Amino acid sequence: xxxxxxxxxxxxxxxxxxxxxxxxxxxxxxxxxxxxxxxxxxxxxxxxxxxxxxxxxxxxxxxxxxxxxxxxxxxxxxxxxxxxxxxxxxxxxxxxxxxxxxxxxxxxxxxxxxxxxxxxxxxxxxxxxxxxxxxxxxxxxxxxxxxxxxxxxxxxxxxxxxxxxxxxxxxxxxxxxxxxxxxxxxxxxxxxxxxxxxxxxxxxxxxxxxxxxxxxxxxxxxxxxxxxxxxxxxxxxxxxxxxxxxxxxxxxxxxxxxxxxxxxxxxxxxxxxxxxxxxxxxxxxxxxxxxxxxxxxxxxxxxxxxxxxxxxxxxxxxxxxxxxxxxxxxxxxxxxxxxxxxxxxxxxxxxxxxxxxxxxxxxxxxxxxxxxxxxxxxxxxxxxxxxxxxxxxxxxxxxxxxxxxxxxxxxxxxxxxxxxxxxxxxxxxxxxxxxxxxxxxxxxxxxxxxxxxxxxxx
Numbered sequence: 405x406x407x408x409x410x411x412x413x414x415x416x417x418x419x420x421x422x423x424x425x426x427x428x429x430x431x432x433x434x435x436x437x438x439x440x441x442x443x444x445x446x447x448x449x450x451x452x453x454x455x456x457x458x459x460x461x462x463x464x465x466x467x468x469x470x471x472x473x474x475x476x477x478x479x480x481x482x483x484x485x486x487x488x489x490x491x492x493x494x495x496x497x498x499x500x501x502x503x504x505x506x507x508x509x510x511x512x513x514x515x516x517x518x519x520x521x522x523x524x525x526x527x528x529x530x531x532x533x534x535x536x537x538x539x540x541x542x543x544x545x546x547x548x549x550x551x552x553x554x555x556x557x558x559x560x561x562x563x564x565x566x567x568x569x570x571x572x573x574x575x576x577x578x579x580x581x582x583x584x585x586x587x588x589x590x591x592x593x594x595x596x597x598x599x600x601x602x603x604x605x606x607x608x609x610x611x612x613x614x615x616x617x618x619x620x621x622x623x624x625x626x627x628x629x630x631x632x633x634x635x636x637x638x639x640x641x642x643x644x645x646x647x648x649x650x651x652x653x654x655x656x657x658x659x660x661x662x663x664x665x666x667x668x669x670x671x672x673x674x675x676x677x678x679x680x681x682x683x684x685x686x687x688x689x690x691x692x693x694x695x696x697x698x699x700x701x702x703x704x705x706x707x708x709x710x711x712x713x714x715x716x717x718x719x720x721x722x723x724x725x726x727x728x729x730x731x732x733x734x735x736x737x738x739x740x741x742x743x744x745x746x747x748x749x750x751x752x753x754x755x756x757x758x759x760x761x762x763x764x765x766x767x768x769x770x771x772x773x774x775x776x777x778x779x780x781x782x783x784x785x786x787x788x789x790x791x792x793x794x795x796x797x798x799x800x801x802x803x804x805x806x807x808x809x810x811x812x813x814x815x816x817x818x819x820x821x822x823x824x825x826x827x828x829x830x831x832x833x834x835x836x837x838x839x840x841x842x843x844x845x846x847x848x849x850x851x852x853x854x855x856x857x858x859x860x861x862x
Contacts, residue, residue, distance in 0.1 A: 417628040419619040419657075423858055424649035425631050426615065427555050431562065433641035434634060438553065438611060439562075442546050443569040445509050445600050445607075449542045450573025451580075452516050452535065452597040456481060458581025462590040467525050479813050480529050484536025486809035492541025493802020497660060497795070500621075501549040501614045502607070504541060504798065510604045511538025516597035540809060543570065543785070544801040551789040552616040552797075553634075556856050560737070563786040564729035571722050571778065578715065616857070619655070620794040653858045664796035665803065670861075673791045674800075676848050677784070680741060681807040683841040684780040687748065687773070687834045690815030692717065695770060702827065703763040713767050720771040721778030728779035736853040737787045738845060740779065745842035747776035752835030756828045766827075777838075790852040793861040 417425070429435075456478060464474060488508065496504030515535035522528035547563065554562040577593075584592050612634065618627035639646055661667075665674050695717065699710035724744075732740050755761060755769035784804075792800035822830045852860050 417619075417624055417631070419624070419627075419655035420651060420653065421649065422615050422619040422624075422627050422631055423655060423856065424652050425635065426553065427652050427856065428647050428649050429555055429634070429638050430642060430644075430646075431555075431558060432638045434637040435553065435562070439550065439566040441603070441607065441610060442505070442550065443566060445505070445542055445603055446546055446566075447569050447573040447576070448597060448600045449509075449512065449539055450570045451577045452512055452594075453481065453485075453539055454574050454577040455516075455581065455593040455597055456532065458577065458585050459590040459593055462585050463528070469525060473525055475817075477525070477529055477532060480533040481536035481539070482809050482812040484533040484538075485540030485812075486806050488537035488540030489544055489802040489805045489809060490799075491537070491802075492545060493799040495541070496545045496548065496798035496802075501545055501552070501617055501798065502611065504545045505549065506604050506607055508538045508541030508545065509600050509607070511535070512542065513538070513598050513601035513604065516594045517601070520591040520594035520598075540805070541802070544788075544805045545798055547785040548789045548798045548801050549614055551786065552614045552794065552857070556854060558733065559790075560733035560786055560853065561729055564725070564732060564782055567782040567785050568722070568725055568729065570782070571718070571725060575715070575718055575722070578711075578718075582711075616794050653856050655858050656862050658793070658795060660793075660795040660799075664793055665800055670792070672848055673850060674804075676844060677788050677791055677804055678807050679841055679844055680780065680784055680849075681788075681804050682811045683745070683837055684777055684784060685808045685811035686815040686818070687752075687777050687838060688781055688815070689812045690819050690830075690834060691770060691774070695766075698766075698823075698827065699763055703766075705763055713763070716767065717771045717774050721774040721781075724775035724777075724779045725782045728783055732783060732786070733853055736851050737783060737790075738849045738851045740783060741787070741849065742842050742846040744776040744779045744783075745838045745845060748773040748780075749835045749838035749842060751776070752831045752838065756832035756835060758828075761827075769831075787852065790855075790857060790860050791850070794857070797861075 460474060460477070463469065469477070488511075492504045492508045495507065512535050515531055515538060519528060519531045519535060522531055547567065550563050550566050551559065580596065581593060584596070612630035613626065615627045615631040615634070618624070618630060635646060664670055692714070696710045696714040699705045699713050705713070728740060728744070751769045751773035755766065755773075758765060761769075788801045788804045789797050818833075819830055822833065850860075
């Protein structure tokens with residue numbers, strides 16, 4: 405261990421020193437390992453969120469479920485996620501990022517196992533609600549934790565490449581469900597979703613608490629110890645001495661309050677980012693959940709073709725997110741979001757102007773729109789933690805993702821009501837909302853690229 409790391413260890417470092425030591429760290433195997441470990445939980449978060457889509461075809465005829473019951477079963481998970489995002493955001497703020505993640509992962513993993521033993525509609529409805537409560541907390545807290553470990557120059561790519569694991573989990577849930585449910589039974593989708601329960605047993609031993617949060621909470625000796633552990637592992641991985649920490653920012657000593665979300669300095673940020681969350685996921689879930697059904701019922705395509713078209717759109721969305729991860733540190737968050745909202749809107753509005761589109765035309769334009777929108781869906785997980793100070797970051801992200809859950813419930817319902825008036829009205833309405841959000845983002849969003857977290861949000 406070098407003298408540089410040793411010199412930082414004997415005393416209770418200040419919050420400024422903790423930030424400086426985070427900022428000097430090169431990306432190493434320790435960072436990759438951390439993203440892999442947290443990514444496993446995020447993968448299964450996505451898997452469990454979408455598992456119900458593979459389970460429904462089996463239980464609907466078995467339990468003779470009505471369309472309203474199916475809708476409630478889907479919405480129960482999203483309602484639980486909304487409540488969980490707020491609750492676990494508060495837990496992560498008060499007791500730490502690792503504590504929030506561990507309890508949220510344990511909740512959704514254990515409840516996934518319990519869901520496998522549901523004996524009727526009512527029991528599965530309750531179990532899914534509780535499972536959603538855990539699902540809603542893990543992803544936003546994980547995004548905060550990863551953001552607080554990343555140095556400024558590479559934060560965009562660092563966080564977004566990690567976030568790619570979520571759509572991968574969604575795709576995996578669809579593919580695994582195609583084999584598991586017919587071959588083994590619907591219960592096994594939930595058994596698979598319970599795997600992260602094992603992760604909880606050693607997560608706290610493998611990864612330290614966020615040093616930034618510890619320093620913000622006044623636990624400076626613990627922050628110093630966590631930072632020293634990270635420095636030692638980073639130096640071991642790189643085989644090179646770390647550069648000396650350089651003072652980068654002044655960290656004000658303030659207690660968390662609602663003014664960190666709604667005060668004069670933060671109110672505009674909060675309203676803009678809430679609109680971004682709501683619009684991006686309203687369009688995402690409104691279209692992605694409905695399109696396979698549209699191909700099947702409106703265009704009378706075979707079931708396998710309808711599902712294949714849905715997978716094509718999802719795959720195109722992954723490409724869009726990957727491209728965004730590579731360029732977001734260069735062009736910035738504000739420019740990327742405004743451009744992607746505009747691109748998605750143009751595709752949807754253009755589709756709405758085709759009188760009698762073919763299934764192939766719908767697939768092309770929807771996929772183009774999804775290419776742009778999915779970049780925002782992941783990018784906003786990077787952007788939102790940058791908008792709030794450490795003392796309120798987890799709760800701020802949790803409150804913002806609550807709008808994701810609301811959009812997840814509203815989007816499919818909106819399409820269901822509007823589809824009777826024709827597909828064109830659906831595409832036009834979503835396109836118009838995306839245009840409005842693009843303009844609001846361009847005019848009122850703040851840029852955070854290449855800025856230290858404590859400088860962006862004092």
